[in-house]
Amino acid sequence: MTGSGSRTAAASVARTLARRGLRISLAALLGLAGVYVLALKFTPVELRQGPAQKIFYLHVPAAWSALIAFSLVGVTSALYLWLHDPRLDRFAASSAEVGVAFSAVMLTTGPIWAKPIWGTWWTWDARLTLTLFLFFLFIGYLALRASVHDPEERARFSAVVGILGMLLVPFIHLSVYLFRTLHPQPVVLKPSAPSLPPEMLRTLLVSTAVFTLLYVGLVTLRYALALAEEARDEAAEATDAG
Amino acid sequence: MPAETPHNVGYLVAAYVVAPVILAGYLAALWGRVRKADGRADGQAGGRSGGQTGP
Numbered sequence: 001m002t003g004s005g006s007r008t009a010a011a012s013v014a015r016t017l018a019r020r021g022l023r024i025s026l027a028a029l030l031g032l033a034g035v036y037v038l039a040l041k042f043t044p045v046e047l048r049q050g051p052a053q054k055i056f057y058l059h060v061p062a063a064w065s066a067l068i069a070f071s072l073v074g075v076t077s078a079l080y081l082w083l084h085d086p087r088l089d090r091f092a093a094s095s096a097e098v099g100v101a102f103s104a105v106m107l108t109t110g111p112i113w114a115k116p117i118w119g120t121w122w123t124w125d126a127r128l129t130l131t132l133f134l135f136f137l138f139i140g141y142l143a144l145r146a147s148v149h150d151p152e153e154r155a156r157f158s159a160v161v162g163i164l165g166m167l168l169v170p171f172i173h174l175s176v177y178l179f180r181t182l183h184p185q186p187v188v189l190k191p192s193a194p195s196l197p198p199e200m201l202r203t204l205l206v207s208t209a210v211f212t213l214l215y216v217g218l219v220t221l222r223y224a225l226a227l228a229e230e231a232r233d234e235a236a237e238a239t240d241a242g
Numbered sequence: 243m244p245a246e247t248p249h250n251v252g253y254l255v256a257a258y259v260v261a262p263v264i265l266a267g268y269l270a271a272l273w274g275r276v277r278k279a280d281g282r283a284d285g286q287a288g289g290r291s292g293g294q295t296g297p
Contacts, residue, residue, distance in 0.1 A: 011280065018276045025269050032262060050248035055257040062261065101268040105261045112257040116250035214265065221272050228279035 014227035021221030028214035061211035062105035069099030074166020077159035089155035094222035126179035
């Protein structure tokens with residue numbers, strides 16, 4: 001296939017993926033509306049915390065999606081350093097950006113929930129501080145990607161940062177056991193059975209599934225964007241060379 | 243006697259508004275960037291072949 005033919009094929013794949021990603025994301029946002037109905041109408045109010053406890057059904061799935069996203073950045077970055085497949089680098093970049101979006105949800109809903117329950121918007125304890133640090137680390141990852149123009153150098157440098165970011169994820173999960181913290185311990189992802197009433201557990205699991213679907217949709221769309229940008233840059237280079 | 247359930251529905255509303263605004267806003271921005279990149283790629287390919295130009 002000629003250079004022009006491969007660019008056209010890449011642009012065509014990008015369009016198909018973009019449409020698929022948009023459809024999945026819109027379906028997930030519709031699912032989020034369903035989660036709102038489930039949480040507000042069919043899930044009981046927790047008596048000690050009141051209605052604010054229902055922020056749990058957004059905060060925890062957003063945290064789940066963000067941590068899955070950053071873990072996958074690390075895994076695909078390590079695989080990139082081994083295999084040098086540009087698709088792995090593209091996926092890592094996509095997952096990092098989407099992870100930052102989910103982190104933004106986690107870091108805004110968390111303080112909104114903390115204020116009525118803890119009496120403060122924020123506290124510099126281990127779980128919260130490490131999560132904020134992870135957020136800034138991946139902002140740095142995206143800034144690094146934007147500042148290095150050589151694709152191979154960019155992929156190599158950012159893969160190292162991505163792997164370092166992934167190493168923080170299990171530490172964040174275990175931080176509530178390792179340090180004294182206001183943040184509650186896990187109620188589902190723990191060695192014993194989930195400590196939630198069945199209605200609350202059902203709503204949490206449905207919301208987690210919807211957020212995971214949204215992650216898939218957004219990563220697909222962001223991957224399509226990376227492909228489209230590469231096709232555009234290659235076309236520009238071919239135009240300059242011609 | 244059980245303690246009274248707190249009235250803090252305002253915080254619930256704030257969180258339930260902020261989360262979809264961030265996520266839908268990101269989706270819209272991402273879709274806009276895809277359209278822009280796709281349009282420019284079309285424009286450059288079209289310019290090279292002397293044919294159509296993108297938006």
